[in-house]
Amino acid sequence: SYVVTQPPSVSATPGKTASISCEGNNIENKAVHWYQQKPGQAPVLVIFYDSDRPSGIPDRFSGSNSGNTATLTISRVEVGDEADYYCQVWDSYTDHWVFGGGTSLTVL
Amino acid sequence: EVQLVESGGGLVQPGGSLRLSCLGSGFTFSNYAMHWVRQAPGKGLEWVSSISGRTGSTYYAGSVKGRFTLSRDNSKDTLFLQMDSLRADDTAVYYCAKASRSEPMVQADYWGQGILVTVSS
Numbered sequence: 001s002y003v004v005t006q007p008p009s010v011s012a013t014p015g016k017t018a019s020i021s022c023e024g025n026n027i028e029n030k031a032v033h034w035y036q037q038k039p040g041q042a043p044v045l046v047i048f049y050d051s052d053r054p055s056g057i058p059d060r061f062s063g064s065n066s067g068n069t070a071t072l073t074i075s076r077v078e079v080g081d082e083a084d085y086y087c088q089v090w091d092s093y094t095d096h097w098v099f100g101g102g103t104s105l106t107v108l
Numbered sequence: 109e110v111q112l113v114e115s116g117g118g119l120v121q122p123g124g125s126l127r128l129s130c131l132g133s134g135f136t137f138s139n140y141a142m143h144w145v146r147q148a149p150g151k152g153l154e155w156v157s158s159i160s161g162r163t164g165s166t167y168y169a170g171s172v173k174g175r176f177t178l179s180r181d182n183s184k185d186t187l188f189l190q191m192d193s194l195r196a197d198d199t200a201v202y203y204c205a206k207a208s209r210s211e212p213m214v215q216a217d218y219w220g221q222g223i224l225v226t227v228s229s
Contacts, residue, residue: 033215035153042203042222043145043153048215086153090213095167097143097155097212 002030002091006100012077012107020103022070022087030089032070034063037102038083046085047072074105082107110134112204112220119226124194130187130204130220138162138182141207143216144189146200146225156202157189161210172198194227201225 004024012018022032032050035043045054047063050070060075074081087100116128130142144156157178158167166178177190187204201224205216 031214035216037153042219043205043216044219045215045217048208048217054217084152088153088215092213095213096169097145097158099145099153099155102152 001094001096002089002098004087004089004098004100006085006087006103008101009104009106012074012105014077014079014107016077018074018077018081018105018107020072020074020085020087020105022072022100023068024070024089025068027070027089028065028067030065032063032065033088034072035086035088036081036083037086043086077105077107079107081105110206110218112206112218114202114204114220114223117202117223117225119228120194121229122195122227124227125190125192126194126225128189128191128202128204128223128225130189132185132187132204132206135206137180137185139210141210141212141214142180142187143205143207143212144178144187145203145205145216145219146198147203147222148197148200151200154200158207158212159187160212161207167212191225194225196227199225199227 034047037043050065051063175193201222203222204220206218208217
């Protein structure tokens with residue numbers, strides 16, 4: 001089955017840029033979606049189809065997908081961006097959703 | 109406003125059964141695929157099952173296949189997850205999520221607040 005791998009943690013300084021990777025075999029051929037989850041809350045969609053943003057999500061959030069790596073980039077990071085971030089794809093061979101293990105973003 | 113409200117969670121003994129429900133509102137329920145995603149305490153998100161909007165086709169994670177049954181009642185805007193032969197490792201918060209289209213392979217654009225299922229003797 002398809003596997004996507006994320007780093008367990010990423011840290012960033014307020015006002016700087018944070019990048020979270022999601023690695024998978026030829027992931028560029030898949031649509032990658034990203035969810036933000038704050039403690040005690042349900043996940044929220046922040047990026048879909050690699051780089052599209054739902055309404056209400058700040059344009060500080062952006063995404064890209066090339067080769068074996070998809071990336072969520074958060075510009076001008078704020079303390080309020082501290083959360084767990086998950087990438088998700090559809091594995092068309094097994095007809096399964098697949099989540100990455102999640103990345104905890106710490107804003108120091 | 110789209111809302112998803114889960115119910116039916118609680119404490120159940122190993123080997124027991126539980127049925128979760130998810131009531132949708134603020135959208136035409138029958139037009140969208142729906143999902144269940146769970147999160148064990150302190151762990152990441154795990155996809156459980158999906159059902160398409162138009163055809164009602166169902167999809168299951170290997171960890172629940174044969175034990176869980178997903179269904180929907182479009183006349184009542186409600187999604188159901190029948191969970192049988194429950195095990196301790198099924199303990200998790202279960203989230204209901206709405207897909208952005210009738211097919212399940214797309215992103216989930218709305219999530220419920222989740223409901224806790226605890227499997228313990």
